[in-house]
Amino acid sequence: MLSPLTHDDPATVATYRLLARLGSGGMGTVYLARTPGGRTVALKTVHARLATDPAFRSRFRLETDAARIIGARHGAAVVDADPLAETPWLATEYVLGPPLDEAVALGGPLPEPTVRALGAALAGALAQLHSSDVVHRDLKPSNVLVTAYGPKIIDFGIARAAGDDHLTRTGAAAGTPAFMSPEQASGEEHTPAGDVFALAGVLVFAATGHGPFGTGSPADLLYRVRYADPDLTGVPESLLPLLTACLAKDPTSRPTTGTLTDHLHDGHGDFADHLPPLLLSDIARRATDVWLHTPHRLPAPAESATTATVPSTPLSRRRLLSAGGGALIGLAGAGGGVWAWLGSRNTPESDGGTPAPTGPTAIPASTAADGSPVALWTGTSLDREEATTQLLAGDVVGFAETVSFRALNQKDGRELWSDGMVMDPRQITTDGTSFYASDGTYEGPGALQIRTLDPRTGKETGPQIVIKGFDGSNSGTELLTASGGMLFAASRRGKKESDPDANETGWHLIAVNLRTGKEAWREPYEWDGVRPWLSQVAGSRLILGKNSGDLDSFLVQAREVQTGRQLWQRRLPLKDSANFIPGQLAIDERHAYFGGDRLRALRLTDGGVAWEYGSGSGTTSYGVPAVSDGIVYAHENRDAPGLLAVTADFGVRRWTESPSGRSLTPDFFAAPVVGEKYVYAPVRGGLNAIDLITNRSAWVFPTDARRFVIDKERSRIIGAGKTSVVAIPFA
């Protein structure tokens, strides 16, 4: 909720001192800020690049006006605003309550009395707004903050004066398909009755945890909003008639806000009387935490001069395919990163500048204050998706980035070669000796084609391997791993289809004998919306892991390397499993280790749980683990989050990271790497070196890298981030 300021956040905006970040998105950043008199506010600022657009300034001004109209009771009280400043800003009260979507995620669907009290209050708020001739147009769970005194409606980013259409025509405004009204979805006038429709959708969500038209791609949602009956499964029976009426396709047959207020709630009791305990305790925590916050600013990453460089390349189709529409929505809970990413997609050129030439940068010997080492070399990268871990072959490290594959000399970071045919990170893998890359256009050649590349030159070192009968498109193929003369891939049988659903069938795991170039075996497997993306050979077993289609669990399976026969399969609960960076499986001779609600060890022999660490109570969780020398390391999310070390054999706690006085935010989705003197744990904004003897943070190397590997000589750690790559000494 409250995150530290980043190194490039200003110290002040107007007379406000910035204390923390509350959120960030495509439009701007919201800060917790303080006046000289000690008043604490939420300060919304607009990106300077957007502020130069007069239409956007108008919208911002309208939002400010709408926030003033709705007032402090039903909205966030406006303290002050300057829509004309170079960086326009809006200061409002800091509202103490979670957005409705977070509230439902926290404690599940809300009980009927809560839904009724919420609905009546929201209808009252809309009535007030409508009486001032303003319609909201984007009412959705994330725009409703639930406080102890009632809901507050925020984010009038696309609110507009009724009848005033010019802002819509600029294309700047768009609602949220899942809660849009049918008339809005058809591009027609969204009147107050449209807000009633959206309100009913919000209440269905509150009562059931799903919107009335489900999830999916925007196009599907728009279609269902316009033509499909709402899905009211799980809505309390007594609410059905009213909500059904609100969700009528014809705006004129929907009830008014006044009718809604009357029928939802008789007005007895305080709003807080109707709130469930978990929601109350979340509100109480927010009311308290804001007083416990100590302002903190993150250090600049090593490559701050180059972070302004953002690739102006289209996103890989594949990322979108593999995650799916619903999956992206699910990811939003993981933090601001997703929003920043979506924002930059909308304006790919917006962060300015041309991509810098990728290559090594000589680092002047610097004196880091906390004793962190000087980088051996650094370079830039263009890797918005961070879809794979870097590949090591001989003394070459390969980075599969957004649109190309680059091979760098591990010693000095010099680029040896790059390959533009590898458009997708999943098209390339290694066995530690050579790189293997699959070729295929978007349409697909109708065959799985694999080139073997010399790591130092990028030249083909053998005949191309061709396995017929697979679609071979870059979205229909994935090279998983290679080991012991075998290469493992996933691909689908048949030709690339224009219907996306058809491309989800016919998937197989394939093993290729690298000496003969012939297929060794193939085994069908269930698509489930996502392909396998973690793979590692352990002895005679191929261990595969993938997140499930619903993203709430993680499937692990073991197959016989020689035959492809499935030995076992196991499903583990693992929230946000899609956020884990592929390529990181923690495996030793006996077990495979996984984070999640508990830290778990699965036996490689039969997939049984060898041990579990943690209560699984929901108050703790565990990050992606690493294993070395009989110890498993993972970030533990507890009162004071930090690294945890447990024994690999029985899961017995050895130590937990001692407080160092630094305020660090662990990265739960990136694996630590284990050195001899330190264990290196990825944290927000850097790599935290925890001394293995004192179990305390010795230093933090500032970098945007999140994926770290140790080179073959064990002399350096090579890190990869969205915009930079770096090598630091291994110790």
Add this chain to the structure above:
Amino acid sequence: MEQSRTREESARRIGPYRLITRLDPPGPAVPFRRFIARTSDGERTVLLNAPLSGADPARFVAEADAGRRLLGPWIAPVTDLSSPGETPWYATPYLPLLPLPVALAVHGGPLPEATVRAVGAALAEALAAAHAQGLTHAGVSPAAVLLTADGPRLTCFGAVRAAAADGEPRTGLPGLDPGALAPEQASGGRPRPPGDVYALGSVLAYAATGHTVPERDELPPALRPVVSSCLARDPADRPTAADVMAALAPPTPHRTVLNSAGALLAPGWLPGRVVAALARQSSELLAAELPTDTSSRT
């Protein structure tokens, strides 16, 4: 509001702090004047304690200083204290908090049994720790108990000792809640741990019924034995603070030695309206702005 505004109150300043609001509604049974206050730079917000007018400033300061030895999750820590010669005061960091009597008022009556139990266990734990340290709190009363989102905070350390020296009768002294004053302390006896237990019993009785000296059958049946035993007239008949803690928070397999009262503070331990009042207080203080020009407001 108050009839007798002291000089520093009308100047709205005490020590380095500028006063924002009083913590307690007007009433006789609060041993100190308590304010929410802020440093002039707007940075730190604190709960500020100052002696009642007419109280002995030296004893107030001595108790505040001794109170710094008292630590633990259910204690409001003394982090800042007046310098010698200055008008006495001490400060603890601000958190949203409600004095127990205010919590009953916003809830609209006695608190639910689960709340009473959780508060009681936490206070008993804090007292047991103090007693083990050789400290007698001598200030436990309904007004000394502040409810926060994550549990109670015990304040007003040494209020009984500060009110009058040992040997002098303490009945009817301003700021002392007669219902929370153990009989042996009222008659001038030196405060000892059984007196804290008596006061704890009166606090629990107050939380569960709305008054410190309840009729026996007013108390919820499950709390009756423990509260009644705390309120025994003879100090020797009272349980220890550790006994009270064990009675209120029966051991469970999950309990660790430390922080056992925390197990009772699960979501839902505070009634909705008390949470709402905490959130409102937090919100109002976030919005509170000190005038930047001091001369214009005095």
